[in-house]
Amino acid sequence: MRVRAVDEAWGLEEGFWSAGTSGGVQDFYAKVLAADAFVVVPGRVLLRDDLLRQWDDRAPWTDYALTERRTVLVNGETVLLSYCVRARDAEGNEYRARVSSVYTWVARWVLAFRQHTPDPDVVGMKLR
Secondary structure, three states, X not given: OHHHHHHHHHHHHHHHHHHOOOOOHHHHHHHHEEEEEEEEEOOEEEEHHHHHHHOOOOOOXXXXXXXXXXXXXXXXOEEEEEEEEEEEEOOOOEEXXXXXXXXXXXXXXXXXXXXXXXXXXXXOOOOO
16 A cells, blocks of 8 residues: 555646646646645645636646655555646746645545745746
């Protein structure tokens, strides 16, 4: 279960960023977010409904890369992921951040929490 849990959590995390290249983040989030999930971004806490709405009119990014991956299997039902992301949109704006996500097992893997800490040296895309 341990290796499979970690692999499945990373698969979901990659799925989120991949969905961002096709404009499918809203649909992805609707399937993966826990009912009481939230995301912390600078100056805001976004609840599930806020997260779904924020992707209504957002243009997809053209590419992304996840680096410096770290994983903690808290127990058989909770996985903590941390990594650096770099994403770019069609206008060349870049977003770089340290991201931490917590997935938990509730009959399936769901995203319970995510936090973005943007790289202060990059001016570009911002999370709303």
